[in-house]
Amino acid sequence: xRPNLNLMKATLTGALGGLLFGFDTVVISGAIDALVKLxxxxxxxxxxxxxxxxxxTVIGSLGAGHAGQRLGGRETLRITAVLYIVSAVGSAxxxxxxxxxxFRFIGGLGIGASSVLGPVYxxxxxxxxxxxxxxxxxxxxxxxxxxxxxxxxxxxxTLGLGANEWRWQVGVAAIPAVGFLILLFGIPRSPRxxxxxxxxxxxxxxxxxxxxxxxxxELEDIRMALKQEHASEREPVFQWKYRYPLFLAITIGLFNxxxxxxxxLYYLPSIFTSAGFTLISGDRQAILIGFTNLVFTVVxxxxxxxxxRKTLLLIGAVGTAACLAAVSWLFITGAHSxxxxxxxxxxxxxxxxxxxxxxxxxxxxxxxxxxxxxxxGVGNASHWVMNTILQLVFxxxxxxVSRSAPFTFFAAMTVVQFFVVLFTYxxxxxxxxxxxQRKLLKA
Numbered sequence: 001x002r003p004n005l006n007l008m009k010a011t012l013t014g015a016l017g018g019l020l021f022g023f024d025t026v027v028i029s030g031a032i033d034a035l036v037k038l039x040x041x042x043x044x045x046x047x048x049x050x051x052x053x054x055x056x057t058v059i060g061s062l063g064a065g066h067a068g069q070r071l072g073g074r075e076t077l078r079i080t081a082v083l084y085i086v087s088a089v090g091s092a093x094x095x096x097x098x099x100x101x102x103f104r105f106i107g108g109l110g111i112g113a114s115s116v117l118g119p120v121y122x123x124x125x126x127x128x129x130x131x132x133x134x135x136x137x138x139x140x141x142x143x144x145x146x147x148x149x150x151x152x153x154x155x156x157x158t159l160g161l162g163a164n165e166w167r168w169q170v171g172v173a174a175i176p177a178v179g180f181l182i183l184l185f186g187i188p189r190s191p192r193x194x195x196x197x198x199x200x201x202x203x204x205x206x207x208x209x210x211x212x213x214x215x216x217x218e219l220e221d222i223r224m225a226l227k228q229e230h231a232s233e234r235e236p237v238f239q240w241k242y243r244y245p246l247f248l249a250i251t252i253g254l255f256n257x258x259x260x261x262x263x264x265l266y267y268l269p270s271i272f273t274s275a276g277f278t279l280i281s282g283d284r285q286a287i288l289i290g291f292t293n294l295v296f297t298v299v300x301x302x303x304x305x306x307x308x309r310k311t312l313l314l315i316g317a318v319g320t321a322a323c324l325a326a327v328s329w330l331f332i333t334g335a336h337s338x339x340x341x342x343x344x345x346x347x348x349x350x351x352x353x354x355x356x357x358x359x360x361x362x363x364x365x366x367x368x369x370x371x372x373x374x375x376x377g378v379g380n381a382s383h384w385v386m387n388t389i390l391q392l393v394f395x396x397x398x399x400x401v402s403r404s405a406p407f408t409f410f411a412a413m414t415v416v417q418f419f420v421v422l423f424t425y426x427x428x429x430x431x432x433x434x435x436x437q438r439k440l441l442k443a
Contacts, residue, residue, distance in 0.1 A: 316354020
């Protein structure tokens, strides 16, 4: 089968949460220097301004699984859209630093919840053959949102808005958030959630609407998997039988951040200005890197169901480790600063086609139906907890140790990632969610 119009509409709507995710997480990179000057922030205060939203994502990730199981992914995504709108408008109108922090925290709740529920919603609609590419649409939208944020920051900076510049940079996210909320009223529930609520006729009609070639067979497979797991909304994910899926989800979330990706994306203009670039030129370089991220995410999506998830992770680990080591050397020597842009471009290319394309697909695949949303929440929480820690520490380390130290650390962690993936990660491509459930619970 090929994805029909209804499946593509539901996929693209669910994936639009990824665009808001990407935009909201990095748009602060353009405003952070203005906020440091406006509020006289120390390196620690600068880190907290970035990290407060990430604390929200941790809470949002952990709570989203329960909400998704209870209310359904579609309904919970509507709540996240409202959180995005409130955060964007509130941040733009914030009258002091504490108020800004509150609204950034609210936005973080939306980011964390959508990072769990968007991929799960798509994975539960998609047939096995197309699941990697369709769930990959969520990651595509994340990097598209990142590129739009960098472009938006650059364009707004050229308008000469003065003291209100940063308000426009953070507030413009309200526009796509409203569109996301409207579109969420035109898509169906997940058939797997409907089955878990004993809405069998509804689940069958959704499978037919999505163009499943054997809706009755797929429905029975879902029912049997749920029955075998004694699935219910009260099924806890922290059980010994789920130890292997938990290990996979938690470690891929940790390694995603230990590669340094978000530290680089959040502080990119600051990194460039510290290397001698102006704010405007730094914004232009950020757009180039955002475009590279987008292009190579598409490349990764094209290969994820051909080469497989594990192979892409291994290729990416080698490339990102080499680039990070080179960036560290450049900062240590203070030479060849012009090469910094191209090292980051190459780094982003390797990251995007590997970790970037794989993480949300992989976490959504390794848990059984009964705890998938909760398991996705655990994996995403590990990602966001590490992200929060790193963004709090990054500006402090740069200010008090050296500019090279974070990149040396990230390079070392990426080498560790290579060996963990090589020896412990299974390949998941081309298998139904129910087949993976049977295999991974036996490991």
